[in-house]
Amino acid sequence: MRTDLCDLLGIDVPIVGFSPSEQVVAAISRAGGLGVLGCVRFNDGDELDRVLTWLDSEVGGRPYGVDVVMPGRVPTEGTPADLGKLIPDGHRDFVERTLLRLGVPPLGVDEPRRAGVLGWLHSVARTHVDVALTHRPRLIANALGPPPPDVIARAHAHGLAVAALAGRADHARSHLAGGVDIVVAQGYEAGGHTGEIASMVLVPEVVDAVGADVPVLAAGGIGSGRQIAAALALGARGVWMGSVWLGTAEYQTTEALRQALLDARSSDTVRTRIYTGKPARLLRNRWTEAWADESAPSPLPMPLQNLLVSGAHDRLMESGDPTVVPMPVGQIVGRMNEVRPVAAVLADLVTEADETLARLGKMA
Amino acid sequence: MRTDLCDLLGIDVPIVGFSPSEQVVAAISRAGGLGVLGCVRFNDGDELDRVLTWLDSEVGGRPYGVDVVMPGRVPTEGTPADLGKLIPDGHRDFVERTLLRLGVPPLGVDEPRRAGVLGWLHSVARTHVDVALTHRPRLIANALGPPPPDVIARAHAHGLAVAALAGRADHARSHLAGGVDIVVAQGYEAGGHTGEIASMVLVPEVVDAVGADVPVLAAGGIGSGRQIAAALALGARGVWMGSVWLGTAEYQTTEALRQALLDARSSDTVRTRIYTGKPARLLRNRWTEAWADESAPSPLPMPLQNLLVSGAHDRLMESGDPTVVPMPVGQIVGRMNEVRPVAAVLADLVTEADETLARLGKMA
Structure with a gap:
């Protein structure tokens, strides 16, 4: 071929x-x-x-x-600190409340914190x-x-x-x-x-x-x-x-994400603006469902939405809970049922x- | 083949x-x-x-x-008359208001009226x-x-x-x-x-x-x-x-629908519950956009939604306006750019x- x-x-x-x-x-x-x-x-x-x-x-x-x-x-251009001032308090409150409700703990003092994606x-x-x-x-x-x-x-x-x-x-x-x-x-x-x-x-x-x-x-x-x-x-x-x-x-990640990817069916994704502000397909789970609720605020435009949720992403990813990992993935996730080396997959x-x-x- | x-x-x-x-x-x-x-x-x-x-x-x-x-x-089973009693007045009002706003005339006295799909x-x-x-x-x-x-x-x-x-x-x-x-x-x-x-x-x-x-x-x-x-x-x-x-x-239809199908691109469809109460893909137009507005009511469950809109469908279809025809069609509509006989298409x-x-x- x-x-x-x-x-x-x-x-x-x-x-x-x-x-x-x-x-x-x-x-x-x-x-x-x-x-x-x-x-x-x-x-x-x-x-x-x-x-x-x-x-x-x-x-x-x-x-x-x-x-x-x-x-x-x-x-909008700017540093995380400047851009952060554009995020409404109601959105920050929703994120905090949701993490609490989902049982997601704060990060430990030694765990690294990301500034949010500015790429x-x-x-x-x-x-x-x-x-x-x-x-x-x-x-x-x-x-x-x-x-x-x-x-x-x-x-x-x-x-x-x-x-x-x-x-x-x-x-x-x-x-x-x-x-x-x-x-x-x-x-x-x-x-x-x-x-x-x-x-x-x-x-x-x-x-x-x-x-x-x-x-x-x-x-x-x-x-x-x-x-x-x-x-x-x-x-x-x-x-x-x-x-x-x-x-x-070869993809190094947490056990929780690995498990979530193995468990997901093709119907377990959702196209939503909650990750970056633009429509993106993610694993559907308790985190994405929380944002789909009628009481949830509308996602902010790019790049504010990712700055809003980046701290939450760290906490969700470190929580060890496969039902909350924030992860972009396509509908083909339903076929990802085994962890194998890249070369074997490609062959x-x-x-x-x-x-x-x-x-x-x-x-x- | x-x-x-x-x-x-x-x-x-x-x-x-x-x-x-x-x-x-x-x-x-x-x-x-x-x-x-x-x-x-x-x-x-x-x-x-x-x-x-x-x-x-x-x-x-x-x-x-x-x-x-x-x-x-x-x-729910029943006759159109019985089932019609289950349709909220607010929904009927929205349909009437929307038809008025879209400039869709009432049916003439001689035009046939359908009872809504009960199939x-x-x-x-x-x-x-x-x-x-x-x-x-x-x-x-x-x-x-x-x-x-x-x-x-x-x-x-x-x-x-x-x-x-x-x-x-x-x-x-x-x-x-x-x-x-x-x-x-x-x-x-x-x-x-x-x-x-x-x-x-x-x-x-x-x-x-x-x-x-x-x-x-x-x-x-x-x-x-x-x-x-x-x-x-x-x-x-x-x-x-x-x-x-x-x-x-061979597909006999109105000039307006024919034109709408010829004009539509692959991005001109939308998956919505407004036709039957269950998600169905339709031509996206002024009618579907009206239902996508924040002020629109949520579609009713099957079979009530189609009973609600069946009179509107008759009026939309008879209006002669290609920008309002209510029509289920797939994303392939973007490639339907020429009217040809079935046998030629199949060949x-x-x-x-x-x-x-x-x-x-x-x-x-």
Whole structure:
């Protein structure tokens, strides 16, 4: 199973794997796919620099990518302290009351506290770009909206391919007009920020919108070789997978999250604005249900909502309770029922995709 | 492109086409697929009897099916007059105010008025079954919930295959335990009553849940041969298509609806309870937006909601205004951009599916 995407990116199989974990990214790239590191969690450019240095040394010369979040509309800029003043007291009270009601303890004195994710501020995202360009990524992807023209120009000057996620055909056309090289058509079923059009409809729509010269990756709902073959049937030249790697041995996380992911069925996710202020698909649990209650306040706009809940996220994650973990994940979570190494997952994807392609060929 | 579904149902291509229009159903069956008549619109068994008599004579000996709506939970029974007493005045006022605000005129004195759809009452649905069994359908499908055991037994005694729609793997397992022969895995992107899990995730999940002996049809988002090939990649033995036939020459409708369907993009639908009381995907327009407003009342449970809005539906449909037509349709509406005969649509589906299967076979 090769497509022209393999030649474009220098990979063996047309599988692009997104993860916030550098261990997962390295393992995907070493196994012949393209690992893409999610950078939004790095508020500090120096930390990203250290991680990319590690990645450069760990991928064994194989290509990898970085994923930066540069929203089409620039959210309010500022430090966590300044931005915090824009959060209404009623929202803070709701968060505190809810944590109490859910039985989530405060953090211990020694437990680290995060400042909230600022990676979707343009200032921070541009730091990610600056840092990434001092390393050796093969691809830079923008997860939200069209990449700024100067970022595309700089990436191209450094010989990088530029990808952008699209949840609608018109978004894909804008990306193309802006100079993007690869469009990731991400369907409703995907984890994290996602639109309303499901992959079955979205992928061929985007493929036809951008034309045969632009490779489209299918994202959303993909976790098996049959689904990769389906994506290729729809006209994609490869797939972009995110959720599935959360279930791999290389993904280091808490026991509670591991258990929650193993337990969840495909119906146990919800698309909601409570994580960042923009619609994103999360595990459905007691925390998301609390926000779905009629008495809950409306989520704040990006970036305020994540600043509001970031302290709660730390507490929810440290609580050890699988029924409250705050976690972006797609509907494919229903199939994540076993913890395995990245290389084994990837090998099975390729084997099943090849078998499926052969089966389909016989039906022609 | 043949699968074992073709042998089971006596059809040439594994394409099952649902339509409320007997003209469309006859054309699909004559062209080598299986046309399935939606019966929910027939409040009167005699009318269904006349239509099935016509269909028996028009399909030229080819098989067809009927689709009956027997919800898992039996809604309140009663006549339109009795049930109407359960509708709050505030809801009636909202409907009247909204029609006025949208500029929708009252019906003329000569225009026919419908009583509201009662086909999802078990009493009416059983009449549909009784009438259908006096004709020559090859398949009986239940569109909502598991078919009642006695209906399955009677259908089997008459030599009919029984299909049931499933939006989750556990629903599919219940159908199987109840004796259903064919499961229709219907994804989020589908028109009409639909669940939350998208086809890319749902289809393989249902295929694996029911096992290799039970044919699964993929429904939701399918309108091209590439999508049929994708459904086959996911393990389906065929497809169930509904929305696409609304754009055919055989589907007799108003100019306003025709225009609305041609104009709509894939993002112009919404999943809402305003049509029947259960979540169903409709064209998004000024009517659906009015119900999405904060000031709108919550939709009533089935069957009251449709009784509430049935008079409004008549007025909206007769208004001649494409921006208010009340219409169940799937996200594939974005691709319905040309009015063509059923036979031409079906021929193109088969050609593109075969080309896609051949293309995929070469990638193995």
